[in-house]
Amino acid sequence: MNENRRQILEMLAEGKISAQEAERLMGALGDESGAAQQEGAIKRQAKYIRVMVDTDMHAGKNPTKVNIRVPMQLLRSGVRLVSLIPAQARVHVEDAMHRNGIDLDLSQIRPENLEEIVDHLQDVTIDVDDDKTKVRVFAE
């Protein structure tokens, strides 16, 4: 039993509210918790990554808006491309990355690891807001 419900029952027991009012309050709590659960479920089921850029006309240039929506499924499908890289090509790719300061062992990367990263993108929210430009990146 959560705290709110307990308080309602205590008020009812003390005679501060009637049974009808207690029932109404309980119902309202149920709607709120249901809405919160629904919101959580929607968040967990985020299907797209959205990128929205809005430049301000006060920047001296004409305002421009950019709206990009990328399905999560596309990101998941794209990470599978890593598994298609042939073994002999991986050595060349790793050498090239090493020369550019990136020490990454492609053989250690598994599709399921990358999918875990994609799954965590569902919780990503980035807001950049300065005088000239607004950038929002979020999952929906």
Added chain:
Amino acid sequence: MIPLRSSVVLHHRSGWRVWVPLFPFWLLLILVGAVLFPLVVLAGFALGISAVRAYATGWRILSAMKHTLVEVDDPEVHVRLSFA
């Protein structure tokens, strides 16, 4: 399924509007892929990758592009690329 109803729409502020369906492009891509499949199989033997797996991944990516949207709204022109 690949996004058959995808299109590019350009809408200029002066009034002209261009709508380009991408369906012919997808059809051409499938035809080229079918024609090149034997070559991809041979190349796959040499490189150590599975042509079937590569094609399956490509198909999965194309199918996942559904509902991708890129929209740019400029004072001069509005561009909308939609993979519906």
